[in-house]
Amino acid sequence: MQEILMLDPIFVSRLWGGERIKEHFGYQIQDSNIGECWAISAHKNGDCKIKNGLLKGNTLSSVYSEHRELFGNSKDPVFPLLTKIIDASDDLSIQVHPDDEFAKEVENDLGKTECWYIIDCNDDARIVYGHNAGTREELNQMLDNGEWESLMNSIPIKPGDFFYVPAGTVHAICKGTLILETQQSSDTTYRIYDYDRVDENGIKRQLHFDKAKSVISVDKTEKSPNPTTFVQENCVRTVYVASEFFTVEKWIIDGPFNMESSNYKLFSVLNGTGTINGSEISKGDHFILTSAASSIELDGNLELIVSFV
Template sequence: MKLELYPLLFEPIFKDRIWGGNKLKSLLNKNIPNETIGESWELSSVEGDISIVKNGFLQGKSLLDLLEKYPIEILGEKVHRQFGNQFPLLFKFLDAKEDLSIQLHPNDTLAKKRHNSFGKTEMWYVMQADEGAKLIVGFKEDSSPEDYLKHLNDKSLVSILNEIPVKKGDVFFLETGTVHAIGAGTVIAEIQQTSDITYRLYDFDRKDAQGKTRELHIDMALEAINYKKVQTQVAYSTLSNQSNDVVECPYFTTRVLPLEGKVKKHNNGDSFMVYMCTEGDFSIVYNQQEQSFTKGDTVLLPAIISDYQIVGQAMLLEITIS
């Protein structure tokens, strides 16, 4: 039975957002239900948003069902030792038609104490950016709680934050505590710890369809913010048919694989692999079987699949836990 596991696709979980648009449909061919979908959760074990298998004989099974039945076979020996039957990462595509709120995420210690949750270390890969698109990541210079609160109260918080113009292929690594906001006109692939804890600092005084402003978390954020200037943008190589290192941290390792033809891969069984396809089409060939995928697909490759080939013309993000 174990060898019947295969590369798994999941039904996207769509999130309607005040800042969302329709690019998840126009760029990634997602069957979104309306024109304000901001997020497609591709692979999630967040309570209330558990991913459901879309392909193969396990179609209709939840990720939790699979982890109960095949914990080591899917997660890998090392990941299972560390996390038990929990799936430790969350994968998303985001479409920011408008600016997101200025926000941050707490670290593991605070998140555990306050919310019984993981913290939220994350990374962004920019899949598309309109001309003039920007991201906010951290402070321009070292700040302090007093300085931050002064600018927040004056509605001049943006003036002390680091705005960075972005283009397709840019990568940002955001450790917990980093104040940030995704700017209008960007589509992003996001890899993060399994957590949905966000502290919202400022939302540009926007109101929703009912005329209400969204909740802010000013007091909770004070202890969670990193007030130091941080370097978040990541430089990386794009050598063809190689897994180029992008981000390595205690929570995940991400590489970029520009695929032109065929690449042989070996997994030692310590961890699962996830492939996010940001361009093109590819197939995974394993155990004398082949499955095909396309742009916008996020594929969970169980750890038990040790030897396989990736074939096609594509840009892939390859994520594992080292």
């Protein structure tokens, strides 16, 4: 069985995209205004292909469907996670995502709880994270009146920050920000406000006001739980979140590091070069270490984001 599935990322142009993904990771892509790199994805709207080994050329969704033993014989009907790199050279829309129950009933999709690791950002960069309404009635009134400045909670960010964004959280990634996003495998987003922008044809993007009102939480959203750091031989592991949807960690490797592995894990290389189980890896690589591997053997100087169910 194949231990490592190296993924070919899918690059998506967006109205608010730019050149930062290409420049930061050195990807050889010609398109401009790249807003998203779907780095590890089996979603129908961006299904990555395997680029190594016996399964080369197959989509991740087909490998998950036909070789469930590589994923610990997972009972999830679809591959449950999705890793993106997002370049916001302009503000993203103010938006919200539904939970599983609403999304399955209305959109035939998973809900979308996500989290953000800030790779890089401008000195004055901020995000919208949560809102200031105290009740459902106050929330709806402020939405109906377009009181965006007073409603939205805007906070400053810096590289290395991490935010957990449960479904129902009003949020927006703002300009000057490069992030790695780990999320449920969903592409359902409800735009609340898009700054009255128009596309190249002079058309405003669709808003989803009524659906958004139905799913916005009025509970106060707190920043992600405090990270926990473990120092092991040649590895500093920081656990950012361990929720019902995913666990997300950062590993900083300096030399050989070995550990047992009981299930598949998703890796994104943020910096450095090295090897994993004998395969060379470097900055910008994204891959899955499958359940065929009983151990993880890393070596080199590496900064990795690791996620798993």
